[in-house]
Amino acid sequence: MKNGSSRISRRDLIKSAAMAGATLGLTELRAASTVAEESILPSPSGTVIGMKFEPRSVIRVGIIGVGARGAGMLPNFLAVDGVQITALCDIVKDKCVNAQQVIAKAGHKAPSLFVNGERDFENLCKRDDIDFIYIATPWDWHVPMAVAAMKNGKHAGVEVPAAVTLKECWELVDTSEQTRRHCIMMENCCYGYNEMMVLNMVRAGLFGELIHGEAAYIHDLRSLLFEDQSEGLWRRFPHVTRDGNLYPTHGLGPVAQYMDVNRGDRFDYLVSMSSLSVSLGEYREKHIPADSPKRKEKYKCGDINTSMIKTAKGRTIMLQHTVSTPRTYDRINLISGTKGVFRDYPARLYFDGQEGGEKWTDLDKHKPQYEHPLWKNIGELARKRGGHGGMDFIMVYRLMQCMREGLAPDMDVYDGASVTAPGPLSEMSVAQGSAPVKFPDFTRGKWKESR
Numbered sequence: 283m284k285n286g287s288s289r290i291s292r293r294d295l296i297k298s299a300a301m302a303g304a305t306l307g308l309t310e311l312r313a314a315s316t317v318a319e320e321s322i323l324p325s326p327s328g329t330v331i332g333m334k335f336e337p338r339s340v341i342r343v344g345i346i347g348v349g350a351r352g353a354g355m356l357p358n359f360l361a362v363d364g365v366q367i368t369a370l371c372d373i374v375k376d377k378c379v380n381a382q383q384v385i386a387k388a389g390h391k392a393p394s395l396f397v398n399g400e401r402d403f404e405n406l407c408k409r410d411d412i413d414f415i416y417i418a419t420p421w422d423w424h425v426p427m428a429v430a431a432m433k434n435g436k437h438a439g440v441e442v443p444a445a446v447t448l449k450e451c452w453e454l455v456d457t458s459e460q461t462r463r464h465c466i467m468m469e470n471c472c473y474g475y476n477e478m479m480v481l482n483m484v485r486a487g488l489f490g491e492l493i494h495g496e497a498a499y500i501h502d503l504r505s506l507l508f509e510d511q512s513e514g515l516w517r518r519f520p521h522v523t524r525d526g527n528l529y530p531t532h533g534l535g536p537v538a539q540y541m542d543v544n545r546g547d548r549f550d551y552l553v554s555m556s557s558l559s560v561s562l563g564e565y566r567e568k569h570i571p572a573d574s575p576k577r578k579e580k581y582k583c584g585d586i587n588t589s590m591i592k593t594a595k596g597r598t599i600m601l602q603h604t605v606s607t608p609r610t611y612d613r614i615n616l617i618s619g620t621k622g623v624f625r626d627y628p629a630r631l632y633f634d635g636q637e638g639g640e641k642w643t644d645l646d647k648h649k650p651q652y653e654h655p656l657w658k659n660i661g662e663l664a665r666k667r668g669g670h671g672g673m674d675f676i677m678v679y680r681l682m683q684c685m686r687e688g689l690a691p692d693m694d695v696y697d698g699a700s701v702t703a704p705g706p707l708s709e710m711s712v713a714q715g716s717a718p719v720k721f722p723d724f725t726r727g728k729w730k731e732s733r
């Protein structure tokens with residue numbers, strides 16, 4: 283056998299899915315066991331890989347969810363030439379009104395508001411003055427909203443992670459193919475300065491043949507998780523109901539790009555392990571009053587989850603998640619090949635046989651040659667806008683550019699589904715004592731084609 287992929291048979295997959303039945307819901311189990319079947323069937327409506335946007339000089343944008351993220355992204359959309367925000371939706375009217383004022387202050391026409399409850403987004407989706415709908419709502423809403431957008435003829439941009447279950451990942455893929463609308467997971471970290479520069483260096487062959495990557499979301503969110511606003515209203519609950527990697531995409535998105543995932547390689551299978559769960563509870567004891575209902579919650583999610591992914595080409599990726607421990611922010615962002623290695627936080631490089639011997643060096647000397655053209659051209663503006671060091675603006679600018687010029691997007695529904703899948707797959711593996719679980723081939727065989 284050439285690589286690990288063939289070592290896990292379909293029978294093993296079904297067996298392991300059945301074992302997981304004790305802890306996973308039946309729906310998820312079914313989704314897991316149909317994945318392998320679906321992945322070998324050609325798409326009935328054709329792939330959307332390489333599908334170009336229809337070019338347009340003005341891009342009319344609707345936004346669903348103007349909480350912390352949606353409101354934060356609004357100025358980025360407003361700063362791109364040709365973008366008009368025509369409609370906003372949120373269950374909290376004040377948030378929409380505030381966002382509407384921001385839009386008016388920027389000299390744009392005031393958008394229509396949809397504030398009549400949790401399904402009013404369906405009315406926004408039906409409008410005929412919207413080309414693209416950006417979705418920045420709690421995770422459980424991403425898929426119903428993206429599906430409604432696409433079914434109403436709009437391209438969808440969904441926040442991270444794109445979905446919660448594998449079944450939902452497939453729903454996005456199927457709907458994008460059926461409706462011929464793009465569904466883009468808005469993974470801003472793929473547009474970070476270092477990430478784009480390293481991608482250029484990878485493509486130029488500086489690291490040789492890629493062997494291994496490391497990715498993570500290490501972010502102390504304990505205080506935010508217990509707030510009585512914004513993410514504190516919903517993001518703690520998955521820690522009660524799920525045990526695995528709840529937020530895999532920020533770290534994995536860029537590493538997937540370095541490795542040409544869905545463009546010559548693909549994630550094949552994953553094993554995952556969760557630590558004990560004590561840190562969130564300990565924080566709560568210290569900071570939350572004894573009579574708060576939050577004190578009754580029982581946290582199931584291990585404080586640190588570590589997964590290993592094997593790719594079809596035999597590469598490995600270590601993927602970690604922790605938001606409940608006192609850690610300094612880190613996405614690791616490591617790529618290692620036959621000729622050298624890059625590791626972020628802080629950014630450093632080492633090349634085999636380099637002058638000065640075996641020690642880390644910084645990126646500076648490579649900047650003139652490998653800094654990404656997008657950062658070269660609009661980096662200053664992006665930094666001024668802020669938003670995670672400017673990468674939010676670069677992402678929005680680039681997506682709007684693709685829509686304006688009628689290009690295919692950098693990331694499509696298959697990419698979003700693939701980097702989201704370690705969420706539910708890690709839960710399955712953890713529930714089965716770290717057993718290997720197969721990734722669905724969302725591209726249905728097209729991953730072999732380079733782009």
Ligand SMILES: NC(=O)c1ccc[n+]([C@@H]2O[C@H](COP(=O)([O-])OP(=O)(O)OC[C@H]3O[C@@H](n4cnc5c(N)ncnc54)[C@H](O)[C@@H]3O)[C@@H](O)[C@H]2O)c1
Binds near residue numbers: 468511513
């Ligand atoms: N890419 C990034 O760097 C980044 C950063 C932060 C958050 N996020 C993602 O953005 C999303 C939103 O996170 P947030 O921090 O803004 O959370 P938030 O709670 O501050 O905002 C969510 C908003 O959605 C609204 N909402 C909830 N249900 C709704 C419904 N049915 N219809 C309309 N509006 C509804 C809420 O009222 C709220 O205003 C999440 O998916 C999160 O993971 C991404």
